[in-house]
Amino acid sequence: MTGRRRGLTGLAVAAAITAATLAFNGTPAFADTDTPDAPSATQAPVTSSAPETTVTDEREPLPAAVYSDTPKKTAALSQMAADACATLLPDNPDPQKTPWHLTRLNMEQAWQIATGKGIKIAVIDTGISVNGSGHTPTSRFSAYDVLPTRDGAAADEKFDCQHGTIVASLIGAQRSGSVTEFSGIAPDAQIIGIRALYGQDPQEIDGVVAAIWAAIDMDVRIINISQAAVENRGEYAEAIQAALDKGIVVVAAAGNTNAMPTDGFAFPAAYPGVISVGMTNAADVADPNSYAMPGYVTVAAPGVDLLALGPSSASGGQVYLNVDNGTSYATPIVTGVVALMLEQADRQGVRLTPAEVAERLTATADPPAGPVPDPQLGYGIVNPVRALMGVAPPATDTVSAAPTPSQSSRPPSTPADPRPLRFALVIAALAIALVLLGLAIHVALPAARARGGRPADPSGGKT
16 A cells, blocks of 8 residues: 555545645634534545655564463452542642643534444443542443452452543543533543453453453443553453454553553554554644554544543542543543544444444544654544544644654564463553563553542552
């Protein structure tokens, strides 16, 4: 393939908006701010006015998958208790202006087309805190668990739900009023949190794999995985493929540079069919901490200095957190956009496949200035309105990648050691340290770098 894809399949452009009405000046500008007409499912594919862009294929083959022969440490799916999560007390005042990422993505116009209503999303993470926030109504948010009680845990130990709550809020938090001080990207979507990680300690992959199978059984439409694993496990690959085969869109973090080995892979982002997400900052450049995976990053989204929700309580008040950076946080932005796309397509009787969703996202993204896919940005920054309208970007609409050290060619892949592995699971938003002990890769996960909350219990609910 010698040029950037120029056509879109499925839903096509509405007559009210064309590529000529879009001008890039940091945020998309629209000549017509009226509610755009819904595109017809039967119109011809749209062509772009953008010049041909070189497409490169720098992908190195994935390492061989390895299966574990250790006993699985999972439990039957169960609903989390209302007070299961450790909560924080607010340090930040309520937001007084719209978070920058919502303005950058022109969400007010996107919400005129779709809000994610009726789309069920599984957030596989550390669990989500639901009951203490008006932004997470129990009519749309629910929390489940697939983990057995942690060895040595106190009977009253609270769960560390901070990372999962941040992620879930970026996807689907309820809007906070007529002026959008805070909202998720898909504020009417159905959010199902599945606790698959104990928190920040080294742990096996079993919980995540079990959560994927549970999400499949729950007939979700999207699975959000804001994690990056550094080893290719066969059980993981099979669960991801089963979700894709059922038509579930899987969106995963491409990983953080400070959390990943040089010339490695982030899983499940690198698996075929998965939408792999890098991160950008407010200047529309790739953040240096967004992991470079040549040929394996699909699109990028804002992931720096975002406003999100922390675990809150009715008595303590709503906690808003300012998260520093992480592809964990860019991933739910893309997940939310996918929910809008699925809702809009459903209304027109079109059932988009995971491949069609990925094609739409890449063809309508704000493209990088150089060859695509960019190692960090993929096909560019996700553009919700164009993704909904089926409008390819005009020639002037480009973004730039941040300067990064030159990427050397990856060495030839070698089969992974077939002996039992302790799987290294990296929460992509967190800075980590890799420590090699024998054949086992252990991952140290320090506390999430999020400002604006403090433990309601000085011990954090932990012993």
